[in-house]
Amino acid sequence: MIDLLGYAAFFLSTALILGIITLGLNLQWGLTGLFNVGIAGFVAIGAYTSAILTTPEAAERVGGFGWPILAGWVAAMAITGLAAGLTGFATLRLKSDYLAITTFGVAVVVQLVTLNAQGLTGGPFGVAFIPRPFASLAETPVAFNFANLAVVAAVTLVVYLALEHLSRSPWGRVLRALREDERAAISLGKSAKSYRIQAFAIGGAVMGLAGAVQAHFIGFIAPNNYLPTLTFQIWAMLMVGGAGSNRGALLGTIVVWAIWVGAGAFSSALVPTDWQARTAALQIVAIGVMLCVILLVRPNGFFGGRRRK
Amino acid sequence: MNLQFIADGLISGSLIGLGAIGVTLTYSILRFSNFAHGDLMAWGAYAALTVLGAISALLGTVAPIGMLSFGWPLVVAALVAMALVGGMALLLDWVLFARLRAKGQSIIVVMASFGASMALRSLLEFSFTSKPEYFSRAIQMALPVGFGIRVTPDQVAMLLVTLVLVTSMHLFMSRSQTGREMRAYSQNPALARVVGIDVARIVRATWLIGGALACAAGIMVGVLVQIRPLMGLDMLLPMFAAAILGGIGSIPGAVLAGLIIGLSEAAAVQLIGAEWRAGAAFVILMAVLLIRPAGLFGVSER
Numbered sequence: 285m286i287d288l289l290g291y292a293a294f295f296l297s298t299a300l301i302l303g304i305i306t307l308g309l310n311l312q313w314g315l316t317g318l319f320n321v322g323i324a325g326f327v328a329i330g331a332y333t334s335a336i337l338t339t340p341e342a343a344e345r346v347g348g349f350g351w352p353i354l355a356g357w358v359a360a361m362a363i364t365g366l367a368a369g370l371t372g373f374a375t376l377r378l379k380s381d382y383l384a385i386t387t388f389g390v391a392v393v394v395q396l397v398t399l400n401a402q403g404l405t406g407g408p409f410g411v412a413f414i415p416r417p418f419a420s421l422a423e424t425p426v427a428f429n430f431a432n433l434a435v436v437a438a439v440t441l442v443v444y445l446a447l448e449h450l451s452r453s454p455w456g457r458v459l460r461a462l463r464e465d466e467r468a469a470i471s472l473g474k475s476a477k478s479y480r481i482q483a484f485a486i487g488g489a490v491m492g493l494a495g496a497v498q499a500h501f502i503g504f505i506a507p508n509n510y511l512p513t514l515t516f517q518i519w520a521m522l523m524v525g526g527a528g529s530n531r532g533a534l535l536g537t538i539v540v541w542a543i544w545v546g547a548g549a550f551s552s553a554l555v556p557t558d559w560q561a562r563t564a565a566l567q568i569v570a571i572g573v574m575l576c577v578i579l580l581v582r583p584n585g586f587f588g589g590r591r592r593k
Numbered sequence: 594m595n596l597q598f599i600a601d602g603l604i605s606g607s608l609i610g611l612g613a614i615g616v617t618l619t620y621s622i623l624r625f626s627n628f629a630h631g632d633l634m635a636w637g638a639y640a641a642l643t644v645l646g647a648i649s650a651l652l653g654t655v656a657p658i659g660m661l662s663f664g665w666p667l668v669v670a671a672l673v674a675m676a677l678v679g680g681m682a683l684l685l686d687w688v689l690f691a692r693l694r695a696k697g698q699s700i701i702v703v704m705a706s707f708g709a710s711m712a713l714r715s716l717l718e719f720s721f722t723s724k725p726e727y728f729s730r731a732i733q734m735a736l737p738v739g740f741g742i743r744v745t746p747d748q749v750a751m752l753l754v755t756l757v758l759v760t761s762m763h764l765f766m767s768r769s770q771t772g773r774e775m776r777a778y779s780q781n782p783a784l785a786r787v788v789g790i791d792v793a794r795i796v797r798a799t800w801l802i803g804g805a806l807a808c809a810a811g812i813m814v815g816v817l818v819q820i821r822p823l824m825g826l827d828m829l830l831p832m833f834a835a836a837i838l839g840g841i842g843s844i845p846g847a848v849l850a851g852l853i854i855g856l857s858e859a860a861a862v863q864l865i866g867a868e869w870r871a872g873a874a875f876v877i878l879m880a881v882l883l884i885r886p887a888g889l890f891g892v893s894e895r
Contacts, residue, residue, distance in 0.1 A: 572712025
């Protein structure tokens with residue numbers, strides 16, 4: 285029973301961290317209509333920034349500044365926001381497809397850097413010994429899990445409230461106006477490019493924060509955590525939840541993550557080991573088909589309400 | 594200085610260019626960047642591998658042509674696979690893209706292509722596992738051609754095939770009625786409709802040609818390197834970069850840009866290190882977007 289509770293806390297923490305990423309994407313796509321195919325790359329930037337700044341000194345790579353965890357999180361948001369802002373600056377005056385292609389490129393390059401810049405990122409072995417909040421509780425796993433859940437839930441709540449506030453503020457209204465009728469918004473004197481870059485940068489900063497929180501939750505990061513599959517899962521979560529609604533984004537995340545984890549457990553219990561790599565592939569096929577079907581049949585998702593007309 | 598990298602760059606660049614033709618056609622005619630294009634390449638390579646397996650199961654081993662590593666069965670398999678992948682692209686359009694295009698939001702189509710790409714790739718991983726496959730396990734000797742450059746007979750053959758395909762594509766687009774209609778539609782869809790161009794036919798032709806060329810490029814990568822489910826994903830960024838550098842809609846541009854990107858990748862391998870190869874395409878892409886978004890041969894829109 286205690287174990288089950290501990291697992292529930294662990295599951296919810298993982299899901300909420302993914303939920304923060306989805307909230308960031310909802311600002312970029314749901315509110316502003318900016319397409320980001322490089323989510324994994326931005327999450328990785330945040331995770332590595334915080335990891336490099338907060339870990340104790342290590343002989344084989346730069347960094348190990350031993351910063352406090354919170355300072356690492358703030359730095360992760362700043363650096364990822366900057367990266368997203370630059371991406372937006374280079375592409376947002378052009379057609380929307382160019383942003384998609386460039387974010388895809390960002391993810392490829394981030395993957396390349398995490399794998400190969402060994403002096404900075406530790407290469408394929410990643411960064412270990414990332415300080416975890418409440419590490420002193422690690423003796424009693426249940427207390428540790430719940431303490432972590434509390435931290436993650438608090439961060440999620442802060443991000444959620446901040447984004448809700450932003451989307452209701454005059455700033456958020458401009459973004460919605462730009463999405464619905466760009467020409468009308470521009471004629472009212474709003475600079476489409478500048479507002480979009482801001483939204484993309486803030487969305488990116490939220491993703492970076494999620495990456496950092498995840499890094500400190502697990503205590504270890506490696507390039508393999510940030511493959512295109514992650515980008516794809518986040519998109520599925522947002523589309524199931526309903527783009528445009530922050531609550532929908534969080535609910536969609538929990539539902540899709542539960543299906544994903546459940547399917548994984550199901551296949552590892554029932555499928556012979558030599559077939560498990562294949563069933564993992566089939567899991568991704570199912571999510572891909574689901575994403576396409578939602579786009580075709582229910583473009584507003586399941587929990588989004590009717591905000592988007 | 595070893596000049597081998599120039600030969601390597603030209604060969605991989607011609608493959609990038611061949612794939613970029615499909616990207617640039619889809620973009621200029623159907624108005625969306627197709628993230629599933631790389632996976633059409635991978636499907637093409639696996640389709641050819643399957644047909645090749647069937648042929649050799651029926652007829653036994655066939656002697657290779659001349660100094661090449663493959664015989665006529667691969668040529669037949671390639672033609673069959675090109676038809677299959679062209680058909681698959683049509684099917685994808687009918688099931689997915691056409692319906693979303695009808696709703697009018699082009700970025701939704703991009704997203705669908707992203708979902709489709711992930712599903713297609715994982716389906717390959719499911720059916721063939723991620724273990725690399727080869728059309729032939731024979732090892733070819735590279736022959737010296739002067740200046741310290743060595744090439745294998747296969748590489749020469751693939752360069753020639755690319756040259757033939759690109760030339761015939763260019764002739765098709767500039768001389769044939771369908772090609773002219775495709776260009777007209779890409780320049781001004783409304784006007785093209787007014788003068789009675791059959792749009793459905795243009796869309797079909799675009800998918801057939803794009804799919805078949807992607808398949809051809811995939812098979813060539815398979816012959817020269819290896820066949821993996823991720824081979825298309827790895828080619829995607831260079832292909833997009835080539836399509837944009839060449840100028841969206843321009844076939845000679847896509848091919849020339851493909852060569853430029855192939856050469857820069859090879860130069861990056863030579864000068865910086867093989868592990869940074871994939872970064873070259875991104876640097877070029879960013880430079881184009883910042884300096885000249887219309888590309889080498891493109892017309893800036895509006």
